[in-house]
Amino acid sequence: MKFFLHILLTFCFILSFLFPRQVFAFTYFEDDFSANLDKWTRPYDGYSLDGNENPIVGTYGWYLSEGILKGEAGYYERSYLYPNIGTTLTSFEFQVEMENKNGVDQSFWFFASPDHLNFYEINFRFDEPDWSQDHNNITLSKSVNGTYVRLDTAYGKSENNPNKSLDFDITQNERHEAKVVFDAGHIKIYFDSVLVIDYVEVNLLNPGAIVFRNWGGAFYQGSYGRVLNHFYHIKVTSVGGEEDKDKVIIVPGLGASWNSEAMLTGVTGPALEWKLPTFVKNYDALVDTLKNKGYKDESMVGVEEDPDLYVWAYDWRRPLEEIVGNFHSFVNEKIASNEKFSIVGHSLGGLVGRMWAQANSTDSRLQKVISLGSPHQGAIKAYKAWNGADFGGGLSGIALNVLLQLHKKDFPYSSVEAVQNFSPSLKDILPIFNFARRGGDLVPYSDLNTVNDYLQSMNVSSGGVIPLLTTVAGWGVRTDEYMSLGSRNFFDRLLNKWVDGRPINYQLNSLGDGTVLKKSAVLTGATEELVPSTHGQVVDQSIALVLNELGLDLDGIVAGKTVDLSKAIVFSVASPVSLDVSCNGGISQQSDETGWLVVENDGSINQCQVNVLPVGNGGRYHLVAGKVDDDQGWQYFEDEVGSGQTKSYSFKISADKLILSGGLATMYDLVKKDCQNLLVDYSGDEDLLACVDLADQRNYLSLVDRVFSFRGRQKELVVSQRIIVKLEDILSMELANGSSLIKAQASLKQVKIERSLVERVERLKEAKGMALTSFGAVNYDKALVLIRSMEELINKAEYSRVEAEAKLVDKYFRLLW
Secondary structure (H helix, E strand, O other): OHHHHHHHHHHHHHHHHHOOOOOOOOEEEEEOOOOOOOOEEOHHHHOEEOOOOOEEOOOOOEEEEOOEEEEEEOOOOEEEEEEOOOOOOOOEEEEEEEEEEEOOEEEEEEEEOOOOOOEEEEEEEOOOOOOOOOOOEEEEEEEEOOEEEEEEEEEOOOOOOOOOOOOOOOOOOOOEEEEEEEEOOEEEEEEOOEEEEEEEOOOOOOOOEEEEEEEOOOOOOOOOOOEEEEEEEEEEEOOOOOOOOOEEEEEOOOOOOEOHHHHHHOOOOOOOOOEOOOOOOOOHHHHHHHHHOOOOOHHHOOOOOOOOEEEOOOOOOOOHHHHHHHHHHHHHHHOOOOOOEEEEEEOHHHHHHHHHHHHOOOOOOEEEEEEEOOOOOOOHHHHHHHHHOOOOOHHHHHHHHHHHHHHHHHOOOOHHHHHHHHOHHHHHHOOOOOOEEEOOEEEOHHHOOOOOHHHHHHHHOOHHHHHHEEEEEEEOEOEEEEEEEOOOOHHHHHOOOOOOOOEEEEEEEOOEEOOOEOOOOOOOOOEEEEEEOOOOOHHHHOHHHHHHHOOOOOOOOOOOOOOOOOOOEEEEEEOOEEEEEEEOOOOOEEOOOOOEEEEOOOOOOOEEEEEEEEOOOEEEEEEEEEEOOOHHHOEEEEEEEEOOOOEEEEEEEEOOEEEEEOOHHHHHHHHHHHHHHHHHHOOOOHHHHHHHHHHHHOOHHHHHHHHHHHHHHHOOOOHHHHHHHHHHHHHHHHOHHHOOHHHHHHHHHHHHHHHHHHHHHHHHHHHOOOOOOHHHHHHHHHHHHHHHHHHHHHHOOOHHHHHHHHHHHHHHHHOOO
């Protein structure tokens, strides 16, 4: 047995020379000082310290200026700066690009203890002309419990010292590159690529911090009078060289990518560039962790370099098969035939990666597919969106709500028709497990109106991808598992909603992430992993698993930033404009290049001011505003803004709803403008002409009558609905003085009686073959939304708004007859 083991080890040793595997450097820390010092810790706010290490207020030890880190120290002053590496290192490479402008010392500590009694110091002593007695050398020293010992010294070639032997000089006012390598007690110091110190330390100190240290010492000469050092770039990596490591492609989920032109016009194609909006933080921690491992994305490489990390932004609206085809083109563009790569996909992105791998399982480039919270068996949330335009929250809910607002004018009668038209990908993630009940009995999913044939067929033929696939499922969040279906009413039929029956209630299971059940996130035969997580956070919670699957160690993991979007306020704009938004009078925030601005909200925000600013010459813009937890409160605005102009909107948050506000004068002016815009298409319409005059007169009751009269005669549903939203605000303010709980309760009771009457009449008319029109069904649906809102508003003492909504409900119902 021992002989066999000896032979085996010898064989492996020989193989290691024949087929060496290069080790690549993991990046623990890097900064080019182009942004701020958030990656650093500056004790005492960066002040210099005196000889007793007390802060000297008003002095500046460390600061950024012109994209340069600058360190200063006066006579016997010192100060410290710590890179926030996040882990304690024992073996590493430290690289720095630096320049000495004045003074002698530029020093760094390694393995430093918090009390500054134990450390290794490497000091670069520059050729300062006003300090000729001891300069132009590099020293390696050690402090043990405060006792300072010099270990080695390297002298510059122009230094008058018999020990000099290397071709280097430590010159001032020139950029130099230094590298320090600590490798299990072996210390190497390089200066401008020259190895100047090679020292073996037997009694290595305990691991500690890396410290930038300013030290003024007795130096006080020179034109500047202080020691001044500049730093341009720092990088801390693991010991080792670079390798051609396996590339990684991250594929985000549904709603995480955006292209304003495509979303507005409905076009698609390879020429359009999709990007992740800045509010999408779900993938940041994974990307940053991989960067710590030495990976570089396209933003980090030069023209001649090749990235090894990609985040593929794509048109998630398209059928899944088409998305997979687009991904195939991306893979072939970025991955050469002799390269290796792995796919990490979240939610829909995991399905995309898995489907591509399934069709290309023999592709020698592919090493691994990791799906995170991906609905391999479909998701009930997709069923609710596809059949009822019920989106819920999260990234997908935000994106679908904005998309619906942009296209409502094309589908004024049916939101479901709009959803199925602009996002057919939802059909490809409908559940392929039994989830629907009628009368307590499970209905086979194959008996439902719409069947997900594509996913079903792909799962049947998934065998080839199984050895490559690892599935990660989130759990611990109550997730829809079953839904009970009742009868559709005639309004559902007219609006093409809930074709299988209107949902009555849901049965939830904690073995899910709130969107995808555990049983849906796995695929038979594939490796399965579980993490406690919501759907949005499953990527952050899976980073260690991902690193393990990719064969990487667990050092340098970046913690994810928890972003609570549950009550977020959303602004999205398409066209040549940008947004400037201030909420609660706070600091202004600007929309990103995709037109998005999402404001996190813990419930404390009560108002937001939105300014629309032209980009270039400006033009016609399309603004969508909404609150994530209010599916019915999303609003759409269309207008023009020219060069030098600003269009402003004021919103308030009342009873958890985002409401356009700004006072009565502003609201009447907005209604007037909407009526004037409608006159372009409905020239001479008497109701619209009256609307313009009544808005000037602030005759709110007659104004309401005229708007609903126009809506009923012309069957115009889009702009008239925008006006009605503004009329609700006007009515709420006009009725504020006389409102009360008793009146609000009476109004709610009255509209419920009206609703009951409407439904009885419509059932009778349907029995006689006098079917309700789609126009009537839309108005009925709007009335139901307001009735549900009235019930919530009474509980929140918003009595004037209850009475305002009651008047609008009555008007909606009258349009049915």
